[in-house]
Amino acid sequence: MTTDILRVDGLSTRFFTEQGQVNAVSDLDLRIERGEVFGIVGESGSGKSVTARSVIDLIESPGRITDGEIWFNDDGLAEAVADDHPEAVDGSFVNLLEVPERVRRSLRGTSFSMIFQDPESSFNPSLTVGEQIAEAVEVQRRASANPRSTRAKTREYSLGSLVLSTVLPSRKYVSEASRERAIELLELVGIPDPVERADEYPHEYSGGMLQRAMIAQALAGEPDVLVADEPTTALDVTIQAQVLDLLDDLQEETGMTILLITHNLGVVARMCDRVGVMYAGEIVERGTLEDVFDDHVHPYTEGLLGSIPDLEGPTARRAADDRAEKPRGGGRLEPIPGNVPSLLDREMGDRCYFADRCPKAMEDCLSHPPEYDGAGSEEHEVRCVLATREYTEARALPTDYFGKADRAAADKHADPDGTETDVQPERAESTVEGTGGERR
């Protein structure tokens, strides 16, 4: 039997900008099982990162979570906060949005950890890599030594650590142990000569090595949930495959849960157990890999898949492992025609947000669809009327239905599909890509 480690209910995150209110994430539900790799995939600007950052409490002004509940399953935490915040506790689940900031902060690194696309952002250039990882280890050690530790799994040795740090308060003792642990972690993530490399500065590392070091840093607190936001996007394809293998191995060894954000369906196929497809701040289709790759209903999912050459579903991909080793050069993908929608509240309207780009838009799509059960597994859900009725020409919207008004709104936003109008180089990477690769 599987248990959920995280349940997100009705999450809405908005940015209050000079241009207006940006509905980055709207009424989003998410359920992640302990020990699984859950993928969120979608075009640039669909709200993937904001979803991830909301979960781990990293939304900054002008952004704010305006609605929803984020339930985290941790009986130690539930016990620790039950007296002061009974309303935030439901069995072993704690609503992270109902506990004080201080409690949420204590979970950072130990319950939740995050890795990003650019490892530079995780390291201070003026400290050695080893020092910084040791520091992350220290945080974990202090959390474990705290008698009101929020972590059940550290409870059995927390007393020992507490005694040690009382009897031997010497910072040096602690630092030495943490330093050793840092070297172990560097070794764990495959850094050669970890003893020497620990004393080097971030700029002395190659991109792939620094990515590994960032993973080591994220693992220092033995997190229950690792949030990985485009962790391999910036790396060249061979290194990408190695880093994904590393994450896969670490997941298996530690049993940690991974929330993996990517715009690359090849990465989803290779790494994930279940997946949510995001569009305009919503999950528009979700389910197992089979549901999404083979039994998808949403024309947006179809569009994402259609933009990958030679991709026929998890089964077909099993024989295509060698594709992952080849450079992607020839496989530059067709973007889905049209622009990602404006997420400005006043421009969003009440229709299906994909309708203006959808080849199967019907009259039915002029009201916002709820999530319907999909035809695949129990888990399969689709926010599209096609889950309930066939497409019929007779009900189709005229091709110019959304005409100029909508296009003008969309044109104000950077084209996420990596075409020439895009000014940000990292955004150019955001085309949906398929590296193939074997699902293991």
Ligand SMILES: Nc1ncnc2c1ncn2[C@@H]1O[C@H](COP(=O)(O)OP(=O)(O)OP(=O)(O)O)[C@@H](O)[C@H]1O
């Ligand atoms: N600090 C911010 N201020 C204003 N708007 C923001 C901010 N951060 C994100 N947004 C908006 O929220 C929406 C979702 O952004 P998000 O970064 O989650 O997209 P994404 O799916 O992660 O895209 P990418 O693949 O490019 O990383 C976008 O419209 C973006 O402009």
Ligand code: NI
């Ligand atoms: Ni992002």
